[in-house]
Amino acid sequence: MREEIVDIERELMLIGRYKELASSAAPASERRLERGSSYILLSRLEAEGPMSIGQLAQAFSLDTSTVNRQTAVLLRDGLAERIPDPEGGMARKLRITEEGVRRVGGEREYRIQGLATVLKDWTPEELAAFARGLAHFNASIEH
Template identity: 80%
Template structure:
């Protein structure tokens, strides 16, 4: 993709038409869309298998990772963090509560809304899932150089920050 970026920047320096620049950007965005679709597929292949009783559903893993990182959060805070409707988050957190992966607690700051906190079992399961996913990614990325890994991680971080804006 760096070659394509060089062509784009050369086009900008040479005063290419807006139409040509727009066509280039649309092609690059279409290429990115395709690659993102494939990432989802390959990620599933890389992390497929494992004991079913130990695996977490994607939504459970994402919610637990946020609770692990941020500490107790209300349904509203989780909904806002993921740009989801509160009813969706309510259904997803019900799975965590039933599985003993999270628990409801009074707001530590004295607010009215109860908060969700990850349990010891939730911490254990999220750590096991993270290890499993890391092993799958390590297999896929085993022949990448440290520079390629760094560049990819930085690009993904920038992409995710753009999503959260």
């Protein structure tokens, strides 16, 4: 195995660990959303508009039963609501609520502030290169 790939795996593992540490260290009042999946699903609904369970499952390459369980949390907490398909289809769709928009915005701001603190000494060129590398990495995963 190429040494660079081994290094990347280690760094990604550490990122995951640091993310968990940051989440558990934050005061309860600052923990905007309890689960990472809630943030991801709400962000997608915010960006794309209403989506069915099947569309969300396809978008994230997940089983519909998994998405069903994850969206049940959003519905229970009033962060999303079921609506008739605005395009007249048979499937009901999920739409982010005003509370969901507020909570996802708060979570996003919390995460951005954390990144800004960690990256405060980076140059604009370093930040741009890192952003491009991450975008390329995510596109490779999606492909």
